[in-house]
Amino acid sequence: MSVTEQPVIERATVCTFDCPDTCSLTVGVEDGRIVKVRGSRALPYTAGVICNKVAHDMTAFVHGPQRLQHPLRRVGPKGSGQYERLSWQTALDEIHAGVSAVIDRWGPQAVLPLNYAGPHGFLAYDSMSSRFFHRLGATQLYRQALCGGVRSQAWAGTYGAVAGCPPEFAEHAKLNVVWGN
Known part of the structure; x- marks a missing residue:
């Protein structure tokens, strides 16, 4: 390695895609850019395994045009x-002005947060937005992901509550059916 080359630095992170696994990743970063992605064993559920789209396409998702x-x-x-x-300042000022106008006219409960899970991990799922909207005084009428929450409510209303089990139990099952994968 020459004096000007930066070494590849490994960083621990998690996948930000919309699936419930919240896979643990180790990414190699060189000159501020992801150059390698691999699974990490920090999350026992995925045990160092990641899907092909993350392993092969993460760099394009992060640095692509x-x-x-x-x-x-x-x-x-x-x-x-x-x-x-x-500019970020202009965008934030416009958002602030718009939300403030709604609150001034109809009160804070006129603000209805719509949540989308993104990564389904606890930090990203709704932790920070719940704090923000609670402090704002926004309605807490509906706090589930727009598509998944509606689907879940429709299922429960049609078929009733369905018992589930943690995905880790799959290894103990006599049969696992993987449907639509």
Whole structure:
């Protein structure tokens, strides 16, 4: 390695994709960019195994040209794909002004948070947003993920409560059916 080359530094992290595993990862970072991704044994459930899309495509997801890196404001009709770049300060000021206008006119419970799980881990799932919206005084009427929560309620309303078990129990089952994978 020459004097100017940076060594690959390994960092512990978790996958941010939308599946319930919250896989533990070890990523190699060189010059501020991910250069290698592998599973970590820090999470016993996944035991160092990760899916192919993460192993092979994470670098493109993080550093690819489609990744949003700054706030955008829509300037054309909905669906036109016309946006202009904003500074973070301008974007945050506009969001603050919009939410404040709703609160000033109708009160804080007129703000309805919509949650989407993203990674289903405890830190990302709803920990920080719950704190923010609780402090704001926003409604707590519906605090589940928009699609998954509706699906769960429809299932329970139609078929009743269904008992479940932790995924770790699968290794003890006499039969596991993997459907739609």
